[in-house]
Every structure is written in C-alpha cells, then in structure tokens.
Amino acid sequence: MKKADLYIISEIASPFSIAFLVVAVIIILSRMFDIVSLMFTSESPVLVVFLVVAALISSSSFVIPAAYLVACSIAFNRLSVDSEIIAFKSLGIPTKRLTVAPIVGGVVLSIICLILNLYIVPWGYRTLKATAVQIMLKNKNYGVIPGTFSEIMDGVTVYAKSIEGDWLKDVTIYDLRDKSKSILIKAKKAKIERDLSGNLKVVLEKGKSIVVFRGGKSEILSFSKLSQTIGLGLGEFFKKATKKELTISEVLRRLRRTKKKSKRYDILIHLNKRFSLAFTPLIFCLLAIPLSITFHRESKWSSIIVSIGLFVGYYSMLSFTQNLVYEGVPAFLAVWMPNFVFGAVGCYLYLKRSDAV
DSSP: OHHHHHHHHHHHHHHHHHHHHHHHHHHHHHHHHHHHHHHHHOOOOHHHHHHHHHHHHHHHHHHHHHHHHEEEEEHHHHHTTTTTHHHHHHTTOHHHHHHHHHHHHHHHHHHHHHIOOOOOIIHHHHHHHHHHHHHHHSSSSOOOOTTTTEEEETTTEEEEEEEETTTEEEEEEEEESSSTTEEEEEEEEEEEEETTTTOOOEEEHHHHHEEEEEEEEEEEEEEEEEEEEEOOOHHHHSSSSOOSSSHHHHHHHHHHHHHOOHHHHHHHHHHHHHGGGGGGGHHHHHHHHHHHHTTTOOOTHHHHHHHHHHHHHHHHHHHHHGGGGGTTTHHHHHHHHHHHHHHHHHHHHHHHTTTTO
C-alpha cells in the first residue's frame, strides 16, 4: 500500500509545483504591480531577490491552497480518465484508500498555512515594505519610468515623458489622496527628493497646478518654480503597521486598544481569516477529489474548470459573508461560514462519490 501512496503523492507533486509557480507569478503580476515596477527599476540584484522572496512569503497562504486544489483536481482527473482507478480497484485497493495520502497532505498543508498566517506571513509583509522603501531610496527617481504612469505612493501618480539625470521632463502629477479635492500638476521638469526630515517632496519648474474641489469649484495656479511635500518621512511610513504586518499577539493588542466599532469589526474579520483560511487546503482537497472523479468524462479540462469554480465560489462567498459582520452577525460565524458550507459539502461528496468512476 505504501507504493500506492507514493504513486499518488508523485501524481500530485508535479502539478502542485507547477501550479504554485504559476499562481505565485499571477498574484505578483496582478495584485502587486508596484512590486514588479520596483524590480525593473532597482539597480541592486540583492534587493530584488529580497523583494521577490518577501512577496512570495506574504502571498504563500493564498498560493498554497490554490495550488493544492489544482494539483488534486488534475491528479485524480487523470487517474480517472486513464482508468487507473479501475486498475487499482482490480488489485483490491478502493478509491477511498487512494485518497488517504492527499487528505493527509491537506492536513499537513493546513497546519503549515496556519503557522504561516500567524507568524511568517506578517514578517513577509514587513520585509516587503522595508525592501520596497530601500529600493525607492536607492532609485534616483523613486520608481518613475519614462512614458508610463508610475504610482510612487498611494494616491500619487507621476507621468514623465523622459528623464535626464535627476530631472523628469514634461511631467504630469495626479494627487488623489484627499477625497474632497483632486490635484493635477503639469510642469516642464521636476525632481523628486527628500528633505532633511525625510519627507518626500517634488521640485517643479515652469508649470501649472489645477485643484478641483468636490463641489465643482476649481483653482488654477501658474508657477515658475514650486516645491511641494507629497509624503511624510520614513518614520511616519513605518509608524503604524497594517493588520497584515502584525503577529497574532500584536493583532490582539490592537483589538483591545481599539474603541471605534467599525475598526474593531475590521480587526475581528482579519483575525478570524488568519485561522479560517488556513484550513482551505484540506477543504479544497475534500471537494476536488470526488468532483474530479465524477466529471472526468466531460473533458480533460474539467479538472481546471472544477478548480476555478471551487476557488472563485469559496472566495466569493467569503467576500459576501464577511460583510455581514457590519450588520451585526458575529465575526466568527460570518468569516467561518464558507468553511462550514464547503467543508460539509466536501465531506458529503467524499463519502458518497469518491468510489464513482
């Protein structure tokens, strides 16, 4: 029986590795566009390596369940399509026995994801922020790429036609940080630098500043030279960590200090997701195996379709139920609801359908 387990593990290991790399790249490219921009603008290979590693670690608790879902779906779909499950049955090995190894793998990966969520992922987010800042400080133009719209910080986008030395030529700056107004600045040239306090500022020459207020009122200012602070010092940047950067004990301390109800809800949702999302490898495994076996005759691509459907369905439900916390539903019930529903369906399908070929 050990040989059968090793065979199933080998069938899962290959698609898991490929899926892990593919999903990781997709996440870095789609959700972390600014990271990709920093990678191409950095002159330090060491910092780029740190940036990539930190990005992978910070997204690992999301990537691992997705990769394991795809791996289990592909592996059992192929075994079913090629009639290998029937061959195992003829040798006296039932289908449920073949699923022991992947289920144990799901349990192990869930434990790993729990450890990652509680301790390692926060370190990844902190390292990601620190490395990004180091790259920006080493980059003369703070990540601005000629001919593209570059977001140098949240709400501030810069476009420069060209760069000559420290100066950006034919510059357009969009500042959308203040919800009560929008600022558009156009200048012949500009230079981004930090003052003695570490504040990020931009020095502009020969241009025009247009401020549009929410009510429709606007102000236009022409200038020959303008110096404007657009970001606080690095001390302020690191002063308050986001929830994702906190260890579990730090999250609990912040929860105790927070009095505002809406912010407490935010923290409670985040806290419960740290635990609930860790169990998705096991839940996805329980769902993927029976569904892949059941729909194997539809198409060889049915395993991918099943994986995408389960993944989107789970996170869509989570997105809906977590918002119920603001309507008075307990955070534990709202956040864990997808786990209860998908877990129950997975157990039912596993017990009733795993032997269907």
